Amino acid sequence: MKFSLNWLKEYVTISITTEELVNKLVMAGHEVEEIIELGHELKNVIAGKIISIEKHPDADKLVITQISDGTTDHQIVTGANNINVGDIVPVAIPGAVLHKGFKIKASKLRGVPSNGMLCSETELGLAESSNGIWILDKETPVGVDFIAYASIQDTILDVSILPNRGDCQSVYGLARELSVVLNTPLKKLETTLTLTDSSSTLSFSNEGKEFCDRYTGRIIRNIKKVDTPLKIKRFLQGMGVGSINMVVDITNYVLLETGQPLHAFDLSHVNGHDVSCKKANAKEKITGLDSKTYELSTEDYVIAINGKAQAVAGLIGGNESSVNESTADIFLEAANFFPVSIRKAQQRHGLRTESSIRFEKGTDIEAVERASERAAHLYQKYAGAVVESLTIDYKKEGVSSSSSIKFAYKDINQLIGLNLSNQDIDNPLIKLGFEIENDRVFVPSWRVRDCIDWPCLAEEVLRINGFDGVPSVLPLETVIPSKKERKRELRDLISDFMISNGFNQVVSFPMISPKVAVNQDLVIKNPISLEASVMRVDIQPELLRITEHNLKRQQENLKLFEVGKGFSLVNNQPKDTVFCEGICTGALFGKSYQKNVSKIKGDDYFIIKGLLLACLKQTGFNLEFLSEEDVDESELIESSLKNKGDDSNSYIPGKHTYLTVNKKVIGEFGILHPNFLDTYDISDEVAYFKLNISVLAKLNVEVATYRPFSKFPSTRRDIALVIPKSLAFEKIERFVESNKPRTLKKTFIFDVFESEKIGSENRSLGLAFVYQNDKKTLEDKDVNRAHDKLSEKLLKEFNLSTR
Amino acid sequence: MKTQLESIQKFSHDSILGAKTSIDLDLVKSRTLGKSSDFNGLMKMLATIPKEERPEMGKLINTVKNELEILINKKQKDLLKSERESSLATQKIDSSLPGVEFPVGTKHPITQTIERITEILGRIGFDTKEGTEIETDFYNFEALNIKEDHPARDMHDTFYLNTDHVLRTHTSPAQIHEMESNSPPIKIIVPGQVFRCDSDVTHSPVFHQIEGLYVNKKVSFAELKGTLSFFINELFGTTPIRFRPSYFPFTEPSSEIDVQCVMCQGKGCNVCGHTGWLEILGAGMVNREVFKSVGYNPDEVQGFAFGVGVERIAMLMHGINDIRLFYENDRRFLEQF
Numbered sequence A: 001m002k003f004s005l006n007w008l009k010e011y012v013t014i015s016i017t018t019e020e021l022v023n024k025l026v027m028a029g030h031e032v033e034e035i036i037e038l039g040h041e042l043k044n045v046i047a048g049k050i051i052s053i054e055k056h057p058d059a060d061k062l063v064i065t066q067i068s069d070g071t072t073d074h075q076i077v078t079g080a081n082n083i084n085v086g087d088i089v090p091v092a093i094p095g096a097v098l099h100k101g102f103k104i105k106a107s108k109l110r111g112v113p114s115n116g117m118l119c120s121e122t123e124l125g126l127a128e129s130s131n132g133i134w135i136l137d138k139e140t141p142v143g144v145d146f147i148a149y150a151s152i153q154d155t156i157l158d159v160s161i162l163p164n165r166g167d168c169q170s171v172y173g174l175a176r177e178l179s180v181v182l183n184t185p186l187k188k189l190e191t192t193l194t195l196t197d198s199s200s201t202l203s204f205s206n207e208g209k210e211f212c213d214r215y216t217g218r219i220i221r222n223i224k225k226v227d228t229p230l231k232i233k234r235f236l237q238g239m240g241v242g243s244i245n246m247v248v249d250i251t252n253y254v255l256l257e258t259g260q261p262l263h264a265f266d267l268s269h270v271n272g273h274d275v276s277c278k279k280a281n282a283k284e285k286i287t288g289l290d291s292k293t294y295e296l297s298t299e300d301y302v303i304a305i306n307g308k309a310q311a312v313a314g315l316i317g318g319n320e321s322s323v324n325e326s327t328a329d330i331f332l333e334a335a336n337f338f339p340v341s342i343r344k345a346q347q348r349h350g351l352r353t354e355s356s357i358r359f360e361k362g363t364d365i366e367a368v369e370r371a372s373e374r375a376a377h378l379y380q381k382y383a384g385a386v387v388e389s390l391t392i393d394y395k396k397e398g399v400s401s402s403s404s405i406k407f408a409y410k411d412i413n414q415l416i417g418l419n420l421s422n423q424d425i426d427n428p429l430i431k432l433g434f435e436i437e438n439d440r441v442f443v444p445s446w447r448v449r450d451c452i453d454w455p456c457l458a459e460e461v462l463r464i465n466g467f468d469g470v471p472s473v474l475p476l477e478t479v480i481p482s483k484k485e486r487k488r489e490l491r492d493l494i495s496d497f498m499i500s501n502g503f504n505q506v507v508s509f510p511m512i513s514p515k516v517a518v519n520q521d522l523v524i525k526n527p528i529s530l531e532a533s534v535m536r537v538d539i540q541p542e543l544l545r546i547t548e549h550n551l552k553r554q555q556e557n558l559k560l561f562e563v564g565k566g567f568s569l570v571n572n573q574p575k576d577t578v579f580c581e582g583i584c585t586g587a588l589f590g591k592s593y594q595k596n597v598s599k600i601k602g603d604d605y606f607i608i609k610g611l612l613l614a615c616l617k618q619t620g621f622n623l624e625f626l627s628e629e630d631v632d633e634s635e636l637i638e639s640s641l642k643n644k645g646d647d648s649n650s651y652i653p654g655k656h657t658y659l660t661v662n663k664k665v666i667g668e669f670g671i672l673h674p675n676f677l678d679t680y681d682i683s684d685e686v687a688y689f690k691l692n693i694s695v696l697a698k699l700n701v702e703v704a705t706y707r708p709f710s711k712f713p714s715t716r717r718d719i720a721l722v723i724p725k726s727l728a729f730e731k732i733e734r735f736v737e738s739n740k741p742r743t744l745k746k747t748f749i750f751d752v753f754e755s756e757k758i759g760s761e762n763r764s765l766g767l768a769f770v771y772q773n774d775k776k777t778l779e780d781k782d783v784n785r786a787h788d789k790l791s792e793k794l795l796k797e798f799n800l801s802t803r
Numbered sequence B: 001m002k003t004q005l006e007s008i009q010k011f012s013h014d015s016i017l018g019a020k021t022s023i024d025l026d027l028v029k030s031r032t033l034g035k036s037s038d039f040n041g042l043m044k045m046l047a048t049i050p051k052e053e054r055p056e057m058g059k060l061i062n063t064v065k066n067e068l069e070i071l072i073n074k075k076q077k078d079l080l081k082s083e084r085e086s087s088l089a090t091q092k093i094d095s096s097l098p099g100v101e102f103p104v105g106t107k108h109p110i111t112q113t114i115e116r117i118t119e120i121l122g123r124i125g126f127d128t129k130e131g132t133e134i135e136t137d138f139y140n141f142e143a144l145n146i147k148e149d150h151p152a153r154d155m156h157d158t159f160y161l162n163t164d165h166v167l168r169t170h171t172s173p174a175q176i177h178e179m180e181s182n183s184p185p186i187k188i189i190v191p192g193q194v195f196r197c198d199s200d201v202t203h204s205p206v207f208h209q210i211e212g213l214y215v216n217k218k219v220s221f222a223e224l225k226g227t228l229s230f231f232i233n234e235l236f237g238t239t240p241i242r243f244r245p246s247y248f249p250f251t252e253p254s255s256e257i258d259v260q261c262v263m264c265q266g267k268g269c270n271v272c273g274h275t276g277w278l279e280i281l282g283a284g285m286v287n288r289e290v291f292k293s294v295g296y297n298p299d300e301v302q303g304f305a306f307g308v309g310v311e312r313i314a315m316l317m318h319g320i321n322d323i324r325l326f327y328e329n330d331r332r333f334l335e336q337f
């Protein structure tokens, strides 16, 4: 909220610099977001009286004026046509500086000397545009320093008012804070009035007991058609409110000044009628002051005259009964409404007004009458109005403006961690308007919604005394941290492995576009954009989007991973799952002139397969692989690897495998299908993997048990098998495993190739068998016997030949 | 015969020393010691000399033969060494050519910052826990004393899901979960993603916070101040900090904590909005209403809570000026950390 420093100075003396003041405000909890200097460049502008206007001999559109400053006359040539002899106008004399640094010096216009310039509001930086020269009030003292006289120079502080400090949403409210912070007295609001008895009796009925605590109405007559006083105009303008006419300007002025919203009805619409605060009729329509039509519901509270809504209570006045240029008699409303209802009404109608933003944070019930008097005082002072005493003075039964809190000094000291004397606690509270009686504190009417429990008193003491005096103490109590959550431990281990192996960790949003979402089980009702409106089931879409982003920017040979969450709906309850997912494109080692290195593909199926095996081994798991055909769909669903709406066509056929640990599916990997990648505008080959850390975290890792290894040399025998491509190596592996002699320690592949010679339907597999005995050196004949027997069995089992 | 031996010895000796390559030496070796060598001839001749001279002569021949063998072996080693040297000299590489670029992985700066913070607070006994991103209204607001239609809800531009849930607007719901499932003393921090429907250069709809909570029988604001001062000093060094009053519905008294702007050292710049200070923490004493909502007796327990914005700190530490860089994940960005 914007505050005019000049206006604040009406109520408190401020003798420190703006910088010091801002610091004081910030340290009292009122953050200053911006400091705006108004008119500070202006110089040498006076109020001058036009003595004569003569035609310019050589220019039709110019006139020569003589301007008096009370002692001397100044000749000024101007093109203005809205001036008359006798008018008082702002005059920039030579040496003057106007808005945007525009300098004025003596000159000649078409041969006639001109010593200055007559000013419009625009030239003084007070309006965006204006119709001619600014004609001032006849009472303006001639020759006066106009910049000071019209309070043009001001400093505007944009203060962020905390949600609990509705009492500071007014100039007087902030001045009250300042008087405490600066330790200076707060001036009282001038409200002296000459009252006339109420001329009519208006009935008021409150049909919204839960909504309206207080309602007052006052008739004010014979408001003269006068200009709003310059100072009031300036203050309103400084706080961002435009001047309309005297009647409206005063209601706005008092609203900004006291924080109490006021509404002026044209008296002719109210007089002699019944006023009520009630719920609106369903679909009742009202046209507001903003000329927009609002459709009301039975949730809305209105101020009705003879049953017809004439204002949405606390939100906006109606057009029909509002004041206009010719209004001289008004019915001035000041009331107190229930904040929560106002807040809801704001949301329903998408409207926030100067009134509603104050009501929604709770207004001071004591301010109702004071604000009404203050406005009446101003109408009387500046426009000679006849002010009647309150015609409607309603106060709901049982409504109290004060509350009290039970407290103990020692509790406040203990909570802060200080040892303040009772007086050191009392002083700031008393200055803030609290009253203390033994173990009770009475809260001032403007703080009753905010101060409810005793820690609030500690807060006020801290706020006013400052935080500097509070010692810094480390809590000595030791709370033994629990064991690191297994999920987090695994996440860290796997991340570290990936990073050590050249992967860049990414962090993405869990909300994705419906275009790439497999289902729409969890959708954001109010997304910022459709592109981020569905909760992802896994990280893949974001990983691929990031891959696309990088590839498009010539960032090739990518190795990216993220540890993050996927979200799904299980039995109508959201469930999250932690995944580690990654992608690999291009060469494993990036670009290299070293040919043997540059040949290693990172998007190769077997590279990823080996990487994952190593990763899980380092993490303590024994990874096994399960083909698409052998996997059970229910297991995939259980492991969050398959979701509603998932289709499994995202991989190249045959280049996709599931990962298991202890027979439980924990992930998958493969080479993504080019058709699938089209969605992302990726033409590179992409290897992708996914590990479900939530599932992994539930699996046991056994503590390793030492197994002795043989001290004797091993012997190797090789076989080159020709196998049909349809025969998977794992079948051979499994057969060897279940038929191996005791001395066979290890089997591995040393060569795989395809060639015309062995037939395109075949593949050659070079298998090495390593034999070793734990107790002695194996003799050749023993190795041969065991090996021949095994190979014979193997060839027979699969009907294979050797090469 | 002795003269013959001497001449063979002399000749062989010269040939051995004269061999230029290991292959030459092999030839010399077979000529000197092989089957058809002069030594073999001498051995055969041994039978022709008088019987009593034979032992002495035989011994002499063997001695010479052994000497030559030793000489050959030594010469062979020398030759091999120099041949290897010259062969290696021809294979010389340009050692200034770049090495093979091993892929260098990186940890995301957000993760690094979270780890740095949890490490510091871990040292003074804060245990790291995890929360959930999808929350009910109760945990995100209600239990934290942000009742329906509380004006503070305006500060939380909340994303609502099609279920009865919201995306948590802060990590504070983790306080409620922790207090519901444990009894004091509690000393935890909870890092995680939070969501606000609000986006520009300084605001991202998704960002990271770290929540801290300490609950015990008696806890004072002084302890809050001590904890956060320690934390900030460990993170930024001995930078000036200031506590100023603020408002959060779930704490009372509440405070925001600023560090002196690291960019301008407090002189005022664009980063700090010309205030010289940067807000990095919100904190306060746990509101008694919050204790009531988790079933604690507010007269028996006290506590403090705080929340740190991770991005803000990462941006300050690394001089990052646009929050969106974190989520764009351009490799040229990632590789810098």
Ligand SMILES: [Zn+2]
Binding pocket: B261, B262, B263, B264, B265, B266, B267, B268, B269, B270, B271, B272, B273, B274, B276, B277
């Ligand atoms: Zn700065």
